[in-house]
Amino acid sequence: MVNLITNIQPTLDFIPPNFNPFVLKICQWGIPFWIKWKTPLVEIKGEKVERLVNLYQQFQSGKIRFLLAFRHPNTDDPFCMSQLLWRFVPETAKQQGIALSDPIHAHFMYDRGIPLWAGQFVTWLFPKLGGTSILRGKVDRLGLRSARDLFLTGQFPLAAAPEGATNGHNQSISPLEPGIAQLGFWCVEDLEKAERTEEVYLVPIGIQYFYIQDNWQDLERLISQLEKDCNLPQKTEELTTQSLYGRLMRLGNYLLDTMENFYRQFYHRSIPQDETLDFSERLKRLLDIALTVAEEYFNLKPTGDLNSRCRRLEQAGWDCIYRYNLKGNDNWSVVELGLADRVAIEASLRMWNMRLVESFVAVTGRYIRENPTFDRFAETTLIVWRMINQLKGNTSIKPPNLGKKRAKLTVGEPISVSQKWSDYQTNRRQAVANLTQDLQNALEQMIEY
Incomplete structure (x- = not known):
């Protein structure tokens, strides 16, 4: 990621x-x-x-x-x-x-x-x-x-x-x-x-x-590609804002289910299945869990809003990675350098939890529903695209162009x-x-x- x-x-x-x-x-x-x-x-x-x-x-x-x-x-x-x-x-x-x-x-x-x-x-x-x-x-x-x-x-x-x-x-x-x-x-x-x-x-x-221009066809093709990435069955219904919103919500719920199961299985988090929680509440819970996983590794307290927690985690990771003094004041032994490299690798891996949250701090689950314009559809779809490509490992690929x-x-x-x-x-x-x-x-x- x-x-x-x-x-x-x-x-x-x-x-x-x-x-x-x-x-x-x-x-x-x-x-x-x-x-x-x-x-x-x-x-x-x-x-x-x-x-x-x-x-x-x-x-x-x-x-x-x-x-x-x-x-x-x-x-x-x-x-x-x-x-x-x-x-x-x-x-x-x-x-x-x-x-x-x-x-x-x-x-x-x-x-x-x-x-x-x-x-x-x-x-x-x-x-x-x-x-x-x-x-x-x-x-x-x-x-x-x-x-x-x-x-x-x-x-x-x-x-x-x-x-x-x-x-x-x-x-x-x-x-x-x-x-x-x-x-x-x-x-x-x-x-x-x-x-x-x-x-x-x-x-x-x-x-x-x-x-x-409202390029709905290009937007629909991008959503179709994201559905393929998630192995979701393709929809052939009429292209309307309602149908696209339903497909985006299906993508969102799939990603929530997948990431909740990921944290349950590999980070041993207790995440109950709660039918009463809506999308925004589940997303907020998931983002908190992702940050907590990283904060526990770096021994940080989960204080402040999501943005401030992300920034502290980023700095904690950098403190583990960017340590070498180029002016030669540090006299590292080969063993110490090897251990330091392992710490840097571990910190880099742990920071991906924070990067996941970073992409979604402004997502509420209501943004499109409140005003279903093409601009809001495009912004939200590109956020989902960015997350999926990070999970695929495509961190440097240029975002798709949905129009001038x-x-x-x-x-x-x-x-x-x-x-x-x-x-x-x-x-x-x-x-x-x-x-x-x-x-x-x-x-x-x-x-x-």
Whole structure:
């Protein structure tokens, strides 16, 4: 289900930002061609971009600092954000007769794990574009210090995805991580210490994708392929949303039955057959069991929501795998290296339980039923496809293309962190929670149904 790691790896050191304007110019030129070549996007539009123009004007005048908190439904989001900043903001500013200094760009935070699967080029590229890495499964002091410094003194605003990871859903937002709100308050605090007067904002950015056409035939063929993978009999009934929903539910129930039996037989879990549980309740129970299996191996307590448990498990696995100091400070014997390799293999194997959950944290079992559109059918079917291909061992295969898409980016009303500073001074934890909820509400209000 994952690419098995067979030996210990170099430590996951912090990757500091190293902005290079020449690299930025190359990307600004090349990204539009990459979008046409490598993504299904045929149209990207921005709404209320004038808000961002005003913010950049104030930022460049030294009046404000701000963080772009963008939605993260899928892996094409960075391309959309690039067009918002590099294209739409300058165009809108020109239309309004507002002179902005070039370039219009943003520093950004990215998960330290991304270079592990994206490769050496991304490891080199992200710092050159002003990105700063962060380990999300533990207190990454270097990563947090870098992000905090960029928010306070960076040449550009800061950008981050408060959901933390993609959830595959355009019309459902995962619970936001509190770190973005905390960074906002830290920036206010740092400005006060430096006796500076800038106001601090969080700017919600909605990102949403829509299929240009409802390609029901292609969707039905994909469902048929998934049924073959699961050895389920093929259906020949009339193609309707009701029939497709029934087939998806049959696939879902088959996978639930199979995975419950898997954990009963091979991990000795007591999972009672309960006819009263609906699909969403069974799924929630299965995901909890999968995480518990991994948590027991890594000796972790099952605290927090599914997302936070996944992140802690990922970090625990990385701590077992990425241990070798390339600078030569570690004096390993051959025996110690052999044992360390076995620990890395075991950790890599145990982490697949977490990867299973990671794909399904946003699945509720109600998403299609509440609004049976082609977009929701496609999103859910692709999540099922991803899980089945992980179980088959096809971890690097490209997802099937169900049609061309358009993307809409909406700049939300800026949220002043400075105005909430007194609340933070009174009760820090509650102030962070309230600001996080304000940001969640703002992102949800921008969703087009």
